[in-house]
Amino acid sequence: MRVSLGSVARFMGTRLLSSAIVLFGVVVVVFALIQLVPGDPVRLALGTRFDQEAYDALRAASGLDRPLVEQFFSYLGGVLTGDLGVSFRNGQPVVEILLSRLPATVSLAIPGLLIALLIAVPAGIFSALHEGKVSDGIVRVASQAGVSIPDFWLGLLLISLFAVRLGWLPSSGYVPIATDPAQWLRQVVLPATTVGIVAGAIMTRYIRAAVLEVAHAGFVRTAVSKGLAPGRVTFAHIVRNALVPVLTITGIQLATILGGVIVVEVVFAWPGLGRLVYDAVAARDYPVIQGAVLLIAMIFLAVNLVVDALYALVDPRIRLA
């Protein structure tokens, strides 16, 4: 296969550049966040612990006493050098806090996405290929139910069935995979299933629509007119062409889960990014909120870059323009 490296490089180059521009925009918005908070963020953060000395110290430590422009460039410089300030609550560097939460989120997101794909890929393809039949109707109703059900409710249902009633699995908690893989596995099953069912339901609908659109394309009729076996028509022709929209939705779902499934992490006491954001919002810990928003945006951009690279791999019209 002749792959024109130039066109892939150009394609990825433009994507990288636009990602950098988006990231700059995110930094501006995140910086503005703390300025836009009604009232004085430092005073709010201190709450009942307020005294003038603590206030002045925290204000100076977070740089909020300096002019706005200076604050912005020092924030920008901080972002570039990996310094996102310190938490209002305990003075710990924000970067450290974020990095400590990331492994938990990643170790929930990957099994969650796998479950979602295991549900959505077969269900979406099957449903589309049986369009209008009873089996298609069942899949559609089930996926609609999965989309509609609130994730915390689903989580509670799973806990009450598998943890409380049957006692098969722990109801909550987290052990790093490196510490005790078996225990990690037991504890990840319920939250990952919750995440997987919700994301899988959404993805089922997208995959069904993508496959359906391709199934009516002219080249599928050509494939049938060649007398190819049904499996070959389905996979080499229909699914292959439906892959690009499926990649898009998979990327969005992955980034969403990585950004922290806030409610699920809270329900299962899973110490990931979502839980962190939840706690930081409750405590008005603005530097942590800022850092988390920035990290989540970076995760989205990184996942999208990977998805774009996969497009080029899958679609020769991008690879060989």
Added chain:
Amino acid sequence: MSEPLLQVDDLQVAIGPADIVRGVSFAVAPGETLGIVGESGSGKTMTVLAATGLLDAPGRRISGSSLLRTTSGEAVQLTGASPRTLRRVHGGQIGFVFQDPSTSLNPMLTIGRQIEESLEAHRGLTRRAARSKATELLDAVGIPQPEQRVDSYPHQLSGGQRQRAMIAIALACDPGLLIADEPTTALDVTTQAQIIDLVRELQSARGTAVVWISHDLGVIGQVADDVLVMATGSVVEHRPITEVYYHPQHDYTRQLLAARPRLGKTAGPPPADPDADVLLEVRNLDVRFPVATPSGRSMVHAVNDVSFEIRRGTTTALVGESGSGKSTIANVLTGLLPPRAGTAELGTLDLLHARRADRRRIAMVFQDPFASLDPRRSVADALTEPLRTHGLGGDSAASREERAIELLEQVGLPAEFRLRYPHELSGGQRQRVSIARALALEPEIIILDEATASLDVSVQATVLDLLAELQKSKGLTYLFIAHDLAIVQQMSHNVLVLRDGVVVEAADAETLFADPIHDYTKMLLAAIPPDAPRAAPGGFSEDPATDR
């Protein structure tokens, strides 16, 4: 006639409550071509898809018989055949070529792979053997450098090459029968001529039976031995091509023959007033636009230093193949696209910098009447909206409605049609509404961008008559964009031939058609299917019986 390869008897197709095909019978023998001709909705494609077991519409009911004699001499009944039987027959015994090669090839697979699939499925060839056979086939269908092209993806080929590749796929396993469903309709006229020649060559070399479906009698005349004329799901005439051309028996066949635009057979428009003033003057128009390819932007020089003028009350045609810049010029004149350089003056108005209120002096009728009317708005809405926007047709809703009725009358539609929605109109009626909508603006010039290209020939003929009549009665000026040179000849006073954004020849229509100078113009004219069928006795001397 030798023993038929495909014998269809009393084929009936119904989808839901609608009878689509009613009792069609035909046969085609090895080496022969059966042409099936008819207008849209006549059931020609349905007939062939049902007869070959490729019809995949939910709620379909097919009855009758369709017997295929395979290369091994076995007779296979295709109506009601099992999927397994059909898979063996499709590709192996019957090859298919469809209308639009850009949608009927898989964009994700190489051309070679798409040929190899067939060979692997039916011939059990190894991938390596299939690949070398695929290369041979690409060579046979006239694709240059087949060793390299075998690894190309469809988007790397031109439209004509794609259709050649499609033919290679269809013929990969040496099927006895080739089904060609409007195989040249999406192609330019020069490419069409090449594809017709290619299929004929391959057919005579291989003894293939061909069923060729087309709405175009000119194309059918070049390929078919026998013709099946279909209307509303039934066969109205089934005879040898020369009989159908010279002694049509059914009224419908006569209508089709008469409505068909033919070069040199129509008078052309009445002569224009030579002292008429210049209405539109275009000077040194130059358009380049960036096209976003997935790998970045590149510039297309779509219109290159084009100048022309149009006198009031005349029709000037822009002709050329796809990509020649015809529609780009229309888009610049209507303000949809900014030019890089050049001027366009309508009378004293600088058209390229005109205010919206002045833009109504130039109106446009688009190709696809299905896409250019809002499906959720009634005909009256479509006609009164431009009136309201430009303060025409009086101040009250009632007076505007009156004006809408008047406009409908001018395009030959009854007043009640104002209450209808686009889906309640036929293609021809929709295009009449589009013309009425253009007239509502009381424009000085109307751009007709392939305005009749998606209509059936009989409908096209009536719409062209309407346009000619409106020009005569209202002194309208037209910029007529078309790829069909026969209707250009019928409609135009002046013609500009465009190629790759450059005007290669500009002349009055009479001179251009009688004595074309540029090779490209000659090539375009030569590519039009000749008037008489190829199978006509004694060449082209005899004139069809249906001359108007």
